[in-house]
Amino acid sequence: MPRTLDPALRRALADRVRYYNELGIYDFYQREPAAQESAVGTIAAGIAPFLAPSTALQSETREEMAARKSAVVAPVADESFEAHASRPEYGITDPIAALKIIREDLGDCTRCKLHKQGRKQIVFGVGNPRADLMFVGEGPGADEDAQGEPFVGRAGQLLNNMIKAMGLQREDVYIANVVKCRPPGNRTPEPDECDTCSPFLMRQIAAIKPKVVVALGATAAKNLLAMNSSLGELRGRFYDFKPAGVRSNDPAWPGARLAVTYHPAYLLRDPRQKGEAWKDLQMVMKYLGLKAQKPDA
Ligand code: SF4
Numbered sequence: 051m052p053r054t055l056d057p058a059l060r061r062a063l064a065d066r067v068r069y070y071n072e073l074g075i076y077d078f079y080q081r082e083p084a085a086q087e088s089a090v091g092t093i094a095a096g097i098a099p100f101l102a103p104s105t106a107l108q109s110e111t112r113e114e115m116a117a118r119k120s121a122v123v124a125p126v127a128d129e130s131f132e133a134h135a136s137r138p139e140y141g142i143t144d145p146i147a148a149l150k151i152i153r154e155d156l157g158d159c160t161r162c163k164l165h166k167q168g169r170k171q172i173v174f175g176v177g178n179p180r181a182d183l184m185f186v187g188e189g190p191g192a193d194e195d196a197q198g199e200p201f202v203g204r205a206g207q208l209l210n211n212m213i214k215a216m217g218l219q220r221e222d223v224y225i226a227n228v229v230k231c232r233p234p235g236n237r238t239p240e241p242d243e244c245d246t247c248s249p250f251l252m253r254q255i256a257a258i259k260p261k262v263v264v265a266l267g268a269t270a271a272k273n274l275l276a277m278n279s280s281l282g283e284l285r286g287r288f289y290d291f292k293p294a295g296v297r298s299n300d301p302a303w304p305g306a307r308l309a310v311t312y313h314p315a316y317l318l319r320d321p322r323q324k325g326e327a328w329k330d331l332q333m334v335m336k337y338l339g340l341k342a343q344k345p346d347a
Pocket residue numbers: 156159160161162163164165172229230231243246247
């Protein structure tokens with residue numbers, strides 16, 4: 051039965067761990083339970099590939115997360131602190147090998163309640179293990195659950211078009227989610243589920259060492275940044291990002307820049323925001339030196 055931590059204590063602990071990480075200290079040891087309790091203008095031509103009008107939604111309520119003040123500060127299970135311990139992929143410089151180890155460590159995961167709520171399979175992540183650009187979404191939907199790959203439904207098609215508009219192909223980037231099992235009814239993953247699963251995402255990011263991580267939607271942004279601001283407040287700038295509680299296999303990796311934009315499923319519901327999303331992607335393209343692909347090129 052997982053114990054919970056006071057939200058303020060959790061935030062203080064996360065700040066302290068981040069501080070130690072910045073000092074180069076990564077390995078932490080878990081005390082016995084009793085001891086713990088004391089303790090960036092719009093280019094119309096460029097956005098055309100993903101401006102096609104759409105109506106259906108994978109999830110109707112994803113961006114409404116932005117207003118949920120409890121998303122980040124809700125109680126967290128002890129297991130989130132697992133990520134601060136030494137990991138088997140540490141010292142493995144090949145990201146393919148490191149990702150394989152992380153996947154094996156995940157196994158047939160039953161760490162959170164999503165394992166028994168109708169998932170067909172774990173959706174680990176897909177793409178180039180040496181990608182400069184990584185997209186992180188919320189969790190698998192029905193299509194993703196069926197195919198075992200993130201972003202393969204209608205929202206996935208829009209993400210593909212967004213990637214193409216950036217002058218890249220889907221195979222050039224890496225795509226993952228905060229939770230790796232489909233929440234029933236495509237509901238937003240709950241805080242305890244995100245807290246339990248996200249250490250594996252952090253390890254994936256540390257293994258891939260991207261230059262830029264793009265958080266798609268409020269759930270991804272809040273979990274990656276551990277900030278409880280609205281999506282509107284989080285967009286429009288870069289954040290210096292190092293995956294919490296883990297270390298990279300390359301000590302020279304300075305961390306990634308993190309940008310926040312709308313989840314493609316939200317853009318399907320409200321296509322008027324595609325111009326704003328394109329501004330976010332342009333900021334990323336400028337940083338990575340990418341050129342927008344003209345439609346039908
Ligand atoms: S969502 Fe993540 S932590 Fe939960 S059962 Fe699936 S793989 Fe495990």
